[in-house]
Amino acid sequence: MRSTSSGNRTRRAARTAAAVFAGALALSLTACGGDDKDNGNEQGGSGEESASTVTLPKLDGETLEVAAVWTGAEQANFKKVLAEFEKRTGAKVTFVPAQDPIINFLGSKVAGGQPPDVAMLPQPGAIKQAVEKKWAKPLGADAVKELQQNYSPGWQEIGKVDNKQYGVYYKAANKSLIWYNAKVFENAGAAEPKTWDELLTTAQTVYDSGVTPFSVGGADGWTLTDWFENVYLSQAGPEKYDQLAKHEIKWTDASVKDALTTLAQVWGKKDYVAGGADGALQTDFPASVTQVFTGGDQPKAAMVYEGDFAQVNIVQAKAGVGTDAKVFPFPTVGDTAPVVSGGDAAVILQDSEAAQALATWLASPDAATIQAKLGGYLSPNKNVENSAYPNEVQRKIAKALIDSGDDFRFDMSDQAPQAFGGTPGKGEWKALQDFLKNPSDVAGTQQKLEADAAAAYGN
Numbered sequence: 001m002r003s004t005s006s007g008n009r010t011r012r013a014a015r016t017a018a019a020v021f022a023g024a025l026a027l028s029l030t031a032c033g034g035d036d037k038d039n040g041n042e043q044g045g046s047g048e049e050s051a052s053t054v055t056l057p058k059l060d061g062e063t064l065e066v067a068a069v070w071t072g073a074e075q076a077n078f079k080k081v082l083a084e085f086e087k088r089t090g091a092k093v094t095f096v097p098a099q100d101p102i103i104n105f106l107g108s109k110v111a112g113g114q115p116p117d118v119a120m121l122p123q124p125g126a127i128k129q130a131v132e133k134k135w136a137k138p139l140g141a142d143a144v145k146e147l148q149q150n151y152s153p154g155w156q157e158i159g160k161v162d163n164k165q166y167g168v169y170y171k172a173a174n175k176s177l178i179w180y181n182a183k184v185f186e187n188a189g190a191a192e193p194k195t196w197d198e199l200l201t202t203a204q205t206v207y208d209s210g211v212t213p214f215s216v217g218g219a220d221g222w223t224l225t226d227w228f229e230n231v232y233l234s235q236a237g238p239e240k241y242d243q244l245a246k247h248e249i250k251w252t253d254a255s256v257k258d259a260l261t262t263l264a265q266v267w268g269k270k271d272y273v274a275g276g277a278d279g280a281l282q283t284d285f286p287a288s289v290t291q292v293f294t295g296g297d298q299p300k301a302a303m304v305y306e307g308d309f310a311q312v313n314i315v316q317a318k319a320g321v322g323t324d325a326k327v328f329p330f331p332t333v334g335d336t337a338p339v340v341s342g343g344d345a346a347v348i349l350q351d352s353e354a355a356q357a358l359a360t361w362l363a364s365p366d367a368a369t370i371q372a373k374l375g376g377y378l379s380p381n382k383n384v385e386n387s388a389y390p391n392e393v394q395r396k397i398a399k400a401l402i403d404s405g406d407d408f409r410f411d412m413s414d415q416a417p418q419a420f421g422g423t424p425g426k427g428e429w430k431a432l433q434d435f436l437k438n439p440s441d442v443a444g445t446q447q448k449l450e451a452d453a454a455a456a457y458g459n
Helices: 004-008 015-028 072-089 102-111 124-132 141-150 153-157 182-188 196-208 221-236 238-245 254-267 276-280 285-290 310-316 353-362 365-374 392-403 427-437 442-457
Strands: 063-068 092-097 118-121 167-174 177-181 303-305 325-329 340-348
Touching: 063 072, 063 102, 063 353, 072 092, 072 310, 072 353, 072 365, 102 118, 102 124, 118 124, 118 167, 118 353, 124 340, 141 353, 167 353, 167 365, 167 392, 177 182, 177 310, 182 196, 182 325, 196 254, 221 238, 221 254, 221 285, 221 303, 221 340, 221 427, 238 254, 254 427, 254 442, 276 427, 285 310, 340 353, 353 365, 427 442
Parallel strands: 063 092, 063 118
Antiparallel strands: 118 340, 167 340, 177 303, 177 325
């Protein structure tokens, strides 16, 4: 059903990547200092600090529209990357704010005869849908060459459909991290956990000190799917993960029951989630991060699970990454630590020399380096210098991603048809929001997940 590229992804166990992530992070993240106050490095999208590595055409008088769901600092930083493209080519690029699900947003634009030239799609399933609807256009030779020079085969493959390259994965994410308030841990005498059982012990220690252990951004269903995927990958293993991602096994499988039961040890524990289930379901992702790092010695929660991109929100809370805010790898639930990645791919909807040039630009280390310096961003481009990242935490996370090569598992919900894995108020997002509210209903949640998955996958 979904992107054929995902089916071609490596079937090797995630053990190598798990060791890289867990080792690199555990050895150094908590000890490192630095913050994001120098994020910009006066770069401002000028590109003057590094030599050009990519050849772009002159496009004076050409105009482009780029659509993405990014907001706030993420959008502002991406606009600086677009500004450098404008400077190098003479083209004019307009950023078009999109809404989730972006496929629906693009559908309305296509129906109105005004699709953007390029869209940043957050799911391989969405890329496949865009191809099936004949919206997406294959990448040209220059963009493909740039990808081949700068990306591992795995990151190229997940941007392909029917063996044709359609996507440039410009932005990646390490989605196997738990961020915590260092002062709260210090006051509580809490230790960083390596296993799920140790996480529960740490949570109780924090709770006994008078602070709620976890902040959960339940208003955004994707944060809940990320929780599930980390537990499931570690507990059930990579082979089962791949099978569930393709709906080769049902959501009523015993492995799903085990993962939901494990999740309920946190979600269903009285007073372990800030605001309780009702409060979490009214808390969006940005607020789930900032409420951990505001409030002095008595924040609303001590820990928040999410990817490296949480650094943007941590900095907005005026907390120092690596000092006030520290991080540990998502704990091992089964035999190995989970390594879940996500990403956003540039896909051309209106083919032109300018659109192809923009895709080529976004596949280059030049473009990624600009945003890397601004913080809160991770690139799968292996030729981005590690020193471009603004703090030691981000440098270690970026190095771990690149060193893992193709030994990663892409976010499961992002591989699914958008109706199941990427639509607010529906499918997996809604089922897990309901489960957060009633974590005792494991069987009912499984049945709902399976019914929605069967309808979306068509099997």
